Amino acid sequence: MSKLNPDFILEFSTDEEFNPNACINCGTCSGLCPIGLDALPRKLSRYIVLGLEDKILEEKESYFQCLLCKLCVENCPTQVNISSNVRTARNYINRKIYKI
Amino acid sequence: MKKDLKQKIGVYICECGGNISDYVDVEKVAKAVENEPGVYLVQTTMFTCSDSAQIEIIEGIKENNLDSMVVASCSPKLHLLTFRDVAKRAGLNQYNYVHANIREQCSWAHSDRTEEATDKAVRLVRAAIAKVRLSESLETIEIEAKNVAAIVGAGVSGLRSAIDLADQGTQVYLIERDHFVGGRTAQWGKLFPTNEDGKELVERLYKQIKERENITVFTGADIQSLDGSVGDFKLGVKISPRHITGACDEETSDQLYKVCPQETDDEFNFGLTKRKAIYKNYKNAYPENPVVDMDLCDKCGECLKVTNSNINLEQEAENITLNVGAILLNTGFDPYEPKDGEFGYKTIDNVITLPQFRRLLDMSNGSLEYNGKSIRDIAYIYCVGSRQPDGENKHCSRYCCTSAIQSALNVKSKYSDVRNFHINRGIRTYGKQETCYVDSTKQGDVYLQFFEKSFPTLEKIGDKTIITLNDALTDNETMEVSADLVVLVTGMVPRKEDTVAGILKVPIGSDKFYNEIHTKLRPVETVIDGIFIAGACQSPKNIRATMASTLSATAKANSLISTGKIELEPIIATIDTNLCEWCGKCDELCSYNAFEKVEIDGKMVAQVNKAICKGCGACAPICEVNAINIIGSSDEEVEVMIDAFVKDVQFIEDHKAKEAEKTVGKTDDTEKLKKALPEIGKKILQSLESEAKSVPEIAADIQHPADDVLYYLMSLRKYGFVKETGEINDDEYYLYELKQ
Numbered sequence: 001m002s003k004l005n006p007d008f009i010l011e012f013s014t015d016e017e018f019n020p021n022a023c024i025n026c027g028t029c030s031g032l033c034p035i036g037l038d039a040l041p042r043k044l045s046r047y048i049v050l051g052l053e054d055k056i057l058e059e060k061e062s063y064f065q066c067l068l069c070k071l072c073v074e075n076c077p078t079q080v081n082i083s084s085n086v087r088t089a090r091n092y093i094n095r096k097i098y099k100i
Numbered sequence: 101m102k103k104d105l106k107q108k109i110g111v112y113i114c115e116c117g118g119n120i121s122d123y124v125d126v127e128k129v130a131k132a133v134e135n136e137p138g139v140y141l142v143q144t145t146m147f148t149c150s151d152s153a154q155i156e157i158i159e160g161i162k163e164n165n166l167d168s169m170v171v172a173s174c175s176p177k178l179h180l181l182t183f184r185d186v187a188k189r190a191g192l193n194q195y196n197y198v199h200a201n202i203r204e205q206c207s208w209a210h211s212d213r214t215e216e217a218t219d220k221a222v223r224l225v226r227a228a229i230a231k232v233r234l235s236e237s238l239e240t241i242e243i244e245a246k247n248v249a250a251i252v253g254a255g256v257s258g259l260r261s262a263i264d265l266a267d268q269g270t271q272v273y274l275i276e277r278d279h280f281v282g283g284r285t286a287q288w289g290k291l292f293p294t295n296e297d298g299k300e301l302v303e304r305l306y307k308q309i310k311e312r313e314n315i316t317v318f319t320g321a322d323i324q325s326l327d328g329s330v331g332d333f334k335l336g337v338k339i340s341p342r343h344i345t346g347a348c349d350e351e352t353s354d355q356l357y358k359v360c361p362q363e364t365d366d367e368f369n370f371g372l373t374k375r376k377a378i379y380k381n382y383k384n385a386y387p388e389n390p391v392v393d394m395d396l397c398d399k400c401g402e403c404l405k406v407t408n409s410n411i412n413l414e415q416e417a418e419n420i421t422l423n424v425g426a427i428l429l430n431t432g433f434d435p436y437e438p439k440d441g442e443f444g445y446k447t448i449d450n451v452i453t454l455p456q457f458r459r460l461l462d463m464s465n466g467s468l469e470y471n472g473k474s475i476r477d478i479a480y481i482y483c484v485g486s487r488q489p490d491g492e493n494k495h496c497s498r499y500c501c502t503s504a505i506q507s508a509l510n511v512k513s514k515y516s517d518v519r520n521f522h523i524n525r526g527i528r529t530y531g532k533q534e535t536c537y538v539d540s541t542k543q544g545d546v547y548l549q550f551f552e553k554s555f556p557t558l559e560k561i562g563d564k565t566i567i568t569l570n571d572a573l574t575d576n577e578t579m580e581v582s583a584d585l586v587v588l589v590t591g592m593v594p595r596k597e598d599t600v601a602g603i604l605k606v607p608i609g610s611d612k613f614y615n616e617i618h619t620k621l622r623p624v625e626t627v628i629d630g631i632f633i634a635g636a637c638q639s640p641k642n643i644r645a646t647m648a649s650t651l652s653a654t655a656k657a658n659s660l661i662s663t664g665k666i667e668l669e670p671i672i673a674t675i676d677t678n679l680c681e682w683c684g685k686c687d688e689l690c691s692y693n694a695f696e697k698v699e700i701d702g703k704m705v706a707q708v709n710k711a712i713c714k715g716c717g718a719c720a721p722i723c724e725v726n727a728i729n730i731i732g733s734s735d736e737e738v739e740v741m742i743d744a745f746v747k748d749v750q751f752i753e754d755h756k757a758k759e760a761e762k763t764v765g766k767t768d769d770t771e772k773l774k775k776a777l778p779e780i781g782k783k784i785l786q787s788l789e790s791e792a793k794s795v796p797e798i799a800a801d802i803q804h805p806a807d808d809v810l811y812y813l814m815s816l817r818k819y820g821f822v823k824e825t826g827e828i829n830d831d832e833y834y835l836y837e838l839k840q
């Protein structure tokens with residue numbers, strides 16, 4: 001059971017570039033990802049949108065595995081800035097867990 | 101026996117470009133019918149409906165002086181009118197043409213049994229020939245039509261229809277059951293996709309109505325009865341009075357609302373507010389005067405004391421009869437009302453419907469509150485009362501995804517700290533409405549999705565309602581959403597209180613909305629001539645779709661009655677009054693009420709109303725004294741058709757000849773097919789002449805993309821031109837070679 005936490009996204013980033021909400025869950029990015037992340041790219045976005053902090057921390061490796069190759073960004077039909085969102089997530093994890 | 105049997109019949113048998121001739125041997129059919137009595141000429145054609153074939157037929161009929169024709173082709177549903185027109189252009193009476201369906205009824209139905217298909221085609225064509233021999237020249241029935249229309253329902257659909265019909269010169273009676281016009285559109289505040297205000301839209305239409313002298317608006321008007329038929333309907337209408345007999349300005353109205361002690365739930369606001377017995381739906385509702393609700397009024401007399409009120413509590417209802425040529429039904433819909441307890445409706449106090457939410461939003465000023473509590477988090481549960489796996493309403497209501505999302509946009513632009521959670525079953529913001537969805541994701545709305553296998557559950561904890569669902573977008577993770585207000589996105593359903601359908605005998609579809617003749621081809625006509633349907637009474641529609649159907653019904657009605665006369669099919673029931681004894685059985689049976697009881701030479705007999713009878717034939721067999729005949733399907737005609745149908749079909753050749761012909765046909769076919777091959781097909785065959793090749797090798801050789809080559813190679817294989825050798829080359833590709 002997870003509780004939706006709509007405030008989380010604000011704490012996460014208020015940058016205009018940051019747009020995980022635009023994801024329509026088509027799965028293109030997950031299909032294209034050359035390294036096959038443990039948690040699929042769209043899920044990394046989804047956890048942020050829903051504010052599932054536990055899940056983000058649980059999957060922190062995936063956020064760092066991403067190559068930032070932008071294959072997904074190029075092909076996303078709704079122009080989700082997936083790789084820059086991933087970097088925002090890394091930033092958050094660094095602050096939150098690694099305290100750097 | 102009729103005197104003038106047709107002597108020179110032309111029979112045209114269609115191949116339908118292989119659709120028929122691949123299974124029915126049309127040449128054999130032609131041979132088998134050429135000696136039928138009356139037949140003068142038999143022809144087979146590739147596409148009988150093509151312009152060139154039509155011209156050829158017409159010339160042939162004229163040259164040979166033919167007196168009738170039979171066309172054997174596809175279903176008459178498709179081309180009956182085409183060939184009637186051909187007959188007319190050739191100078192024949194259009195009823196001296198009979199159709200045989202040898203595609204749907206022969207080649208398509210029996211594609212696995214070609215001999216029998218051919219046999220059946222012969223019989224059908226012979227029956228058609230027998231029937232056309234007896235055919236008479238008929239004239240279409242012409243009746244007078246009043247260029248007057250009744251439009252029932254003055255929502256946006258009825259208002260728009262009235263304006264357009266009036267502009268085309270038709271006298272219009274606009275009949276509205278409510279005391280104010282505009283229908284539901286006035287209830288929604290800002291409308292998608294333009295954010296125009298619904299009330300302003302209604303005002304704009306009403307002003308145009310007022311500018312036209314040939315529109316009469318009746319409010320508080322209820323249809324009571326219907327008599328007559330297309331072109332000449334008589335509609336009985338009861339008009340309930342307003343009880344305010346002169347002008348009543350705003351100030352006086354406000355005073356009246358104040359003094360009136362009687363109060364009830366305001367239906368216009370779905371019970372969110374109260375109204376008095378003297379009321380208007382909303383301030384600028386039209387017509388301008390308020391109305392007194394006599395069901396609520398107890399005649400206390402307080403209002404009579406207000407100066408200039410012009411109130412008359414004793415005003416009586418009036419019954420009038422309107423004589424009209426056509427009737428347009430634009431009676432709209434009701435929002436679905438959830439059952440008690442359905443997603444917490446009426447059992448959890450902060451659960452409301454989308455229509456209620458629209459009213460709440462429209463009326464709210466400064467802060468968003470419900471039940472005295474301020475609202476920040478709003479959860480929308482979609483498809484309530486639509487797409488029900490178990491309930492009655494299987495349909496998608498089409499307006500609601502967009503409307504819920506647009507509500508979320510509106511509420512956030514009015515109250516920026518609101519947060520929206522859309523708990524949906526797949527978003528259907530089709531067409532241009534998709535921009536609403538994109539805007540909503542941009543403003544940070546959150547979308548969660550459930551499937552019909554597991555519906556969300558609701559529980560009130562403290563001031564919040566907690567919605568629990570398995571979110572399909574997050575691996576069916578069980579999620580909890582906490583909301584201050586839950587909006588049930590309810591669909592559109594047919595009007596609950598529908599009195600007209602019964603009186604007018606409008607057909608109702610399995611979805612309970614009014615039913616058109618044909619969803620695709622005749623979407624605004626009903627089976628009753630002269631009665632049209634448009635707007636949301638036919639199926640869920642947004643305003644744009646409502647207008648499209650409204651204008652189409654308007655055009656249809658106009659073309660029917662504007663010339664003052666209507667042409668009808670002459671194929672109807674006739675009564676032999678010598679035989680008829682008026683038992684009334686036919687009258688009971690006819691679904692269209694075409695029979696009347698009349699007196700002829702001192703005897704009561706049945707008479708058929710030509711304008712109503714559809715020639716369906718249902719009544720003919722019920723008549724015990726055989727007094728009913730359907731023109732074109734008289735006993736005599738049916739008998740000769742049956743005789744023709746059961747007559748032996750003998751094909752001339754013996755078995756061997758047939759076999760021989762088959763193989764000849766085959767090689768012929770292959771040669772023909774080879775000639776018809778596209779360029780790339782021919783190149784592939786050429787390339788394979790020298791040696792067996794793989795697909796990439798052929799592609800390189802003939803310089804075509806490999807995927808194209810593969811596609812055409814497979815067709816060539818299917819038609820027996822090439823086969824695989826069973827070997828592979830060094831690159832591990834299969835090799836193909838020519839088939840001998």
Ligand SMILES: Cc1cc2nc3c(=O)[nH]c(=O)nc-3n(C[C@H](O)[C@H](O)[C@H](O)COP(=O)(O)OP(=O)(O)OC[C@H]3O[C@@H](n4cnc5c(N)ncnc54)[C@H](O)[C@@H]3O)c2cc1C
Pocket residue numbers: 252253254255256257258275276277278281282283284285288290291292293321322323430431432433435454455458499503591592595598599600634635636637641642643644646
């Ligand atoms: C919550 C909600 C929001 C919506 N928002 C939008 C939007 O933003 N944009 C949009 O395009 N569409 C919207 N729609 C759809 C829109 O309401 C319909 O498309 C429109 O109202 C259909 O118009 P109509 O004239 O066919 O029916 P109605 O508006 O229902 O009008 C029918 C009229 O017929 C009258 N009537 C009924 N029975 C009788 C009778 N027996 N005799 C005489 N009169 C009768 C009724 O009193 C009424 O005045 C919304 C619908 C809902 C439920």
Ligand code: SF4
Pocket residue numbers: 022023024025026027028029030041042045072075076077078079080082
């Ligand atoms: S490609 Fe874009 S829209 Fe599709 S799932 Fe990935 S992020 Fe979402």
Ligand code: SF4
Pocket residue numbers: 482483484486487495496497498499500501502525526527528589591
């Ligand atoms: S339009 Fe949307 S909310 Fe309405 S019934 Fe269809 S899918 Fe459900």
Ligand code: SF4
Pocket residue numbers: 675679680681682683684685686687705706722723724725726727728
């Ligand atoms: S069923 Fe026949 S006999 Fe009876 S009323 Fe009708 S036409 Fe006359």
Ligand code: SF4
Pocket residue numbers: 672673689690691692693694695708712713714715716717718719720730
């Ligand atoms: S043919 Fe059909 S429509 Fe005509 S009178 Fe008989 S039952 Fe009625």
